[in-house]
């Protein structure tokens with residue numbers, strides 16, 4: 786799959802429709818990317834592909850091929866807050882401040898979540914424990930890969946560089962139970 790040349794013709798079929806998260810149901814189905822993924826370094830996963838040797842996050846490419854140029858100072862944000870969604874109707878241009886702000890409001894930004902939980906003086910359940918690389922957002926995505934895309938724990942583990950056991954426990958809701 787790595788060497789497939791990405792064109793609009795083979796790009797769009799690599800998304801699979803799936804229900805949007807409960808609070809964004811009114812937006813209609815999300816289109817989940819079924820190809821390669823890349824962690825952005827903060828535990829949030831995005832679809833990744835290349836066009837003419839240039840690497841793209843798939844949501845940015847979806848935006849670009851639908852609406853055109855993305856102004857340099859702006860980012861492509863997800864209205865549905867599903868980072869691997871590439872449905873053009875779920876994407877909009879935002880400033881990076883707005884993007885961070887919206888992520889925190891949605892509770893998917895681990896830094897923001899930690900910060901507000903610390904402020905509230907609450908115990909953190911998942912994000913504070915030893916395997917800090919995973920965030921609530923990645924846990925949700927792992928479950929989506931399994932429940933919606935039908936991937937096995939082995940496939941997900943290989944894709945994310947995680948232990949199979951860890952993935953299996955997340956899928957069985959034995960770990961990160963508080964994340965729905």
Ligand SMILES: [Zn+2]
Nearest residue numbers: 815865870875
């Ligand atoms: Zn979406």
